[in-house]
Amino acid sequence: MTILDPPAPPSGGAEPRGSATLLGRMKSWKLSPSAWVGAVMLLVFVIMGLFGPWLAPYDLSVLRDETKSAYEGASSAHWLGTDTNGRDTLSQLLWGARSALKLGVIVVAISSVIGLAVGTIAGWFRGAVDEVLMRFVDILMSFPGILLNIAIVAVVARPGDGVVILALCANGWVGYARVARGQVLALRERDFVLAAVALGASNRRVMFKHLVPNIMGPALVQITFGFGGVILVEAALSFLGLGPQTDYTWGSMLDQARTAMWNTEWFRIYVLVPGIAIIWVVLGANLLGDGLRDRLDPRHRGRR
Amino acid sequence: MSIGSFLLRRLGSGALAILGVSILVFLFLHIVPGDPVDHLAGGEATTEQRKKIEQCMGLDQSMPAQFIDFLGNIVDGTLGHQCPDPKNKPTVAARIAEAFPHTLALAVAGMLVAIVLALPLGIIAAIKRGTWVDTLATTTALSGIAIPQMMFAPLLLYIGFVQLRWLPGPTETGPAALILPALAVGTHLMAMLARMTRSSMVEVLGEDFIRTARAKGLPESRVIGVHALRNALLPVITIAGLQFGSLLSGAIIIENVFARPGLGDTLLKAILERNYPVVQGTVLVIAFIYVVVNILVDLAYGLADPRIRRG
Numbered sequence: 001m002t003i004l005d006p007p008a009p010p011s012g013g014a015e016p017r018g019s020a021t022l023l024g025r026m027k028s029w030k031l032s033p034s035a036w037v038g039a040v041m042l043l044v045f046v047i048m049g050l051f052g053p054w055l056a057p058y059d060l061s062v063l064r065d066e067t068k069s070a071y072e073g074a075s076s077a078h079w080l081g082t083d084t085n086g087r088d089t090l091s092q093l094l095w096g097a098r099s100a101l102k103l104g105v106i107v108v109a110i111s112s113v114i115g116l117a118v119g120t121i122a123g124w125f126r127g128a129v130d131e132v133l134m135r136f137v138d139i140l141m142s143f144p145g146i147l148l149n150i151a152i153v154a155v156v157a158r159p160g161d162g163v164v165i166l167a168l169c170a171n172g173w174v175g176y177a178r179v180a181r182g183q184v185l186a187l188r189e190r191d192f193v194l195a196a197v198a199l200g201a202s203n204r205r206v207m208f209k210h211l212v213p214n215i216m217g218p219a220l221v222q223i224t225f226g227f228g229g230v231i232l233v234e235a236a237l238s239f240l241g242l243g244p245q246t247d248y249t250w251g252s253m254l255d256q257a258r259t260a261m262w263n264t265e266w267f268r269i270y271v272l273v274p275g276i277a278i279i280w281v282v283l284g285a286n287l288l289g290d291g292l293r294d295r296l297d298p299r300h301r302g303r304r
Numbered sequence: 305m306s307i308g309s310f311l312l313r314r315l316g317s318g319a320l321a322i323l324g325v326s327i328l329v330f331l332f333l334h335i336v337p338g339d340p341v342d343h344l345a346g347g348e349a350t351t352e353q354r355k356k357i358e359q360c361m362g363l364d365q366s367m368p369a370q371f372i373d374f375l376g377n378i379v380d381g382t383l384g385h386q387c388p389d390p391k392n393k394p395t396v397a398a399r400i401a402e403a404f405p406h407t408l409a410l411a412v413a414g415m416l417v418a419i420v421l422a423l424p425l426g427i428i429a430a431i432k433r434g435t436w437v438d439t440l441a442t443t444t445a446l447s448g449i450a451i452p453q454m455m456f457a458p459l460l461l462y463i464g465f466v467q468l469r470w471l472p473g474p475t476e477t478g479p480a481a482l483i484l485p486a487l488a489v490g491t492h493l494m495a496m497l498a499r500m501t502r503s504s505m506v507e508v509l510g511e512d513f514i515r516t517a518r519a520k521g522l523p524e525s526r527v528i529g530v531h532a533l534r535n536a537l538l539p540v541i542t543i544a545g546l547q548f549g550s551l552l553s554g555a556i557i558i559e560n561v562f563a564r565p566g567l568g569d570t571l572l573k574a575i576l577e578r579n580y581p582v583v584q585g586t587v588l589v590i591a592f593i594y595v596v597v598n599i600l601v602d603l604a605y606g607l608a609d610p611r612i613r614r615g
Contacts, residue, residue: 031523137323138317142595143587144553151332151583154575232452236557239454240572251454258458259563261466271462276454283450 035291041284042227049101058087081269084256092248093273095299098249100281101233103161107230109169112223114169115176116215120207122177123184134181137174145171146228152244161244164237168230179222183215217296224292230287235278250274307606314602318595321333325591326584329372331577333580360387361580369399384581384587396585407566410489410558411551413482417490419544426495426501426540432526433506442502457488459563485562489555493547500543504536511535542605549597553590559590 031039043051043152046057059162075081080089121132152167187210188192196210237243238251253274333354362370377384381395394402422445429441464471464484508514509532516525516532554568567586574582589601 013606133323135317135320138321140327142318142598143325143591144550144594146556147553147568147590149330150556150572151575151587168477195521235452236453239557240560254452254454258461261458261462264466267462271455271458275452278363278452278455279450280445282452283446286446286450 031291038284038287048097052097056091056094058091095248096250111169111172115173115182117181119177123181158245221293224289228282314599370378383585403570414489415582418493422497425498429502430505445498453557508536545601
């Protein structure tokens, strides 16, 4: 039934070409140098997160002699010193990367799928469905996000990964929904969509075959920025003592740092190490996101 | 669309959003596990004491009845009572009123810092677009977003209070105690503002009336400062307004680090204490502030720029 296949959309820009694979398209993305810097920064973080626990010089589950080795500065045994409990800081940094990567990827995956689905449905069906879904989005947006996250996490006495993920997803999907809806509202008037409808394509087919593939560019931009955002919010929760209590996190390292400001030498290392780690990831995500947006988001193309 | 009907629509959807937030929080607090009575009564409470607290919190009633109670508390302005001793403890409204000045002071001071830093950065970056000055200014601005407040605030405290001993620490009060938290908040907000200023200035500088102004022989300072800046400020004001709105709902990290008993801190404590009336009341107030500021910003935008009203 080749005749029912949609006509190829007009070529040009980031419009997907029928046969192009993802890799093929990646090659044709002419990203700015700063975007590549961001991509490399994120890649380093991903490697740290994947292999960190094996690279970590010390086993954090073994409690060491606390009286002897707490608050140590940098030394050849502990490159970045030790924490208030005498645990190796470098190992914590690597384990923290693992936990940040895990949470970031899972939260972004869940909230982007939910958000893109909601946005696509709202934008395609319009009317009452759109009204109800977007009112719900309005409600979630009429409130600072981190307070909602805190409210959800605080319900559990010792929050694990699951609760934190739930809390971050609870409002994390909203941004994706708005992006998807905006894109779909514009796409629905385009010839290739009208043609598909005229040929009798079902709602499902139009959404999966024609709309969703075409919003992936702006969605990817949102995913990149969103990843940095999730890392920041998760660190903020951990900093307030509300992060996953089962893992070492950069946020809880920062929380530990501020309890011992009197210990000058130690504080300097201990606030900078997790702090710079967070900056690294967030900056990487922002640089890559900016580059992707200039390239992929039609509203930003050709600007500046 | 006329201003009147625009305002009416925004007020309507705003009220709906506030109501929605209240219902959501109400349902949420009732769905979640964890009995607030356990927390308030402590481990060794007799059943009688528990009954008393339950009664005080209205937990013995049906859920719709509890929600109607909550609405009643909004109408009479108390926003609810704190249990288990509602006579001697301040009402939720009183507790919020106590916290709000701290939040307001920080919001105003932080916003000032942000604007003072962001406008020059953004303008310079726009004028010197594409040069190393632009890169430097943009990077400086971006660092405000990338440096997490969880790191920056303790560092500021460390430098200003522990190292230099110039500035008061978290336990002290008075206007000087506002400097460090305002710096922490301001540098964070600066990033977005400077970016907005830059892109808005770049756009305006490319317009015909700027060329006209230059062709008339006006000094460059006047072209930039008056002709360009005035037209570029609108989107900047919008962002600043929205940022101010979110500041008014409590800069939770900063309040936590500098031990400021503001709205965010009140809510955080109430959530951890399972103090449901305070959670509900504070959430309502925060949502209200957020929505009102949003509407005001939209309104100001429309009033300031005739092009939007016509469009």
